[in-house]
Amino acid sequence: MRMNVSAEPEEADLRPLSARSVVLSLLLGAHPPELPVKDLVGLVEPFGVGGSTLRAALSRMVAAGDLRRTDAVYRLSDRLLGRQRRQDEALRPATRAWDGDWEMVVITATGRGPAERADLRTRLTALRLAELREGVWLRPANLDRPLPADLHRIALTCTARPEESAHDLVARLWPLGTWAATARALLAHTAADRSPADRFTAYAATVRHLLTDPVLPPGLLPADWPGETLRTAYARYQRELTASVGRRERAA
Numbered sequence: 418m419r420m421n422v423s424a425e426p427e428e429a430d431l432r433p434l435s436a437r438s439v440v441l442s443l444l445l446g447a448h449p450p451e452l453p454v455k456d457l458v459g460l461v462e463p464f465g466v467g468g469s470t471l472r473a474a475l476s477r478m479v480a481a482g483d484l485r486r487t488d489a490v491y492r493l494s495d496r497l498l499g500r501q502r503r504q505d506e507a508l509r510p511a512t513r514a515w516d517g518d519w520e521m522v523v524i525t526a527t528g529r530g531p532a533e534r535a536d537l538r539t540r541l542t543a544l545r546l547a548e549l550r551e552g553v554w555l556r557p558a559n560l561d562r563p564l565p566a567d568l569h570r571i572a573l574t575c576t577a578r579p580e581e582s583a584h585d586l587v588a589r590l591w592p593l594g595t596w597a598a599t600a601r602a603l604l605a606h607t608a609a610d611r612s613p614a615d616r617f618t619a620y621a622a623t624v625r626h627l628l629t630d631p632v633l634p635p636g637l638l639p640a641d642w643p644g645e646t647l648r649t650a651y652a653r654y655q656r657e658l659t660a661s662v663g664r665r666e667r668a669a
Contacts, residue, residue, distance in 0.1 A: 431606070431622050434614060436466045436474035441483070442621050444493050445501050446655050451492030460661065463613035503543060506562075507627045508648050508655075515559035515634035517583070518576045522564070524552035526571035537571070545631055547590035556590075557583070559634045583637055591631045593639055599626060600643040607650055620654045623647060 432438070439461050444450045452460070454475070458468050466474075475491060478484045484491045493501060522541060529537070538548075544564065546554040555577070564574055579586055587593070603626060606619035630644050638644075 431618050434464055434466075434618055434621075436461065436470050437478060437483075438621065439464050439466055439617070440471070440474060440478065440491075441497070442617070442624075443658065444484075444491070445497070445504055445624075446658055448659075449492070450498065450501055451490055454489045454491060457491065460658075464617055465614055503628065504624055507624070507630065508652060510630075510632045511561040512559050512632065512634075513561045515557055515636070517578060518558040519555050519579060520546065520558045520560075520564070521575050521577045522546060522554040522568065523573045523575075524554075524571060525573055529571075540565075543628070547631065549586075549590065555579075556631065557587075557634050557637065560632060587631075587633060587637050591633075593631075593642075596626075596629065596631075597639065597641075597643055600647045604643065604647060604650060607654070616654070620651055623651045627651065 440457065443457070443460055444452060454472075457475075458471060461471055475484065475486075479486050479491075482494050483497060485494055486492075524537070541548070541554050544562075545560065546556050548554050558576055568574055603619060603623050607616060607623065611619070627644075627647060630647075632644070635642075
């Protein structure tokens with residue numbers, strides 16, 4: 418049996434900032450996902466990224482297909498627009514009342530190589546499914562979203578009502594205690610009086626952590642589940658960044 422595993426609470430995935438990660442985080446949080454270079458220069462300065470370092474990073478990101486440039490405006494490439502959509506959905510997941518049904522995906526295709534298997538595992542995890550055993554993925558059917566149509570080529574998809582207790586099954590599929598502890602550690606990091614770079618790093622880790630939230634029906638979650646609190650904290654920070662961009666545009 419495999420489980421979706423988050424970082425340990427004391428290791429909240431606080432990765433060091435690079436110029437590329439700062440730019441991507443800013444654009445992934447912007448709507449529309451584009452910023453003039455003059456705004457980017459001002460926005461990245463508090464994070465210790467100088468103008469020459471920023472311009473070198475932007476050139477590499479355009480060459481790598483991460484960004485598109487029109488005149489002096491940089492925007493996310495089509496490939497990264499999908500990542501932004503997933504990030505937005507992580508912050509505002511669409512749910513519906515749960516009636517006891519579970520989504521089930523059983524992989525039926527054979528002969529796939531390691532890269533294909535790893536890609537499929539990533540896709541199914543992004544859909545907030547968890548692997549009960551090799552090739553069998555499931556979750557409570559409380560998400561208001563369809564499964565991708567192309568899954569039918571390689572898997573059987575259906576709804577089911579397992580005889581096992583829903584609470585017991587959830588406990589086998591997701592380490593909820595670890596996820597919650599990491600979320601609380603991130604909330605503590607973001608609430609502390611820290612430098613702009615430290616706050617930015619903590620909120621970037623917050624987004625990554627929210628992408629792993631199973632978004633279970635309320636009745637299957639532990640008491641004091643911090644998922645919504647973490648989403649609210651990030652949404653507040655996102656509004657701060659948007660307001661900062663707006664002030665720079667008005668001052669220009």
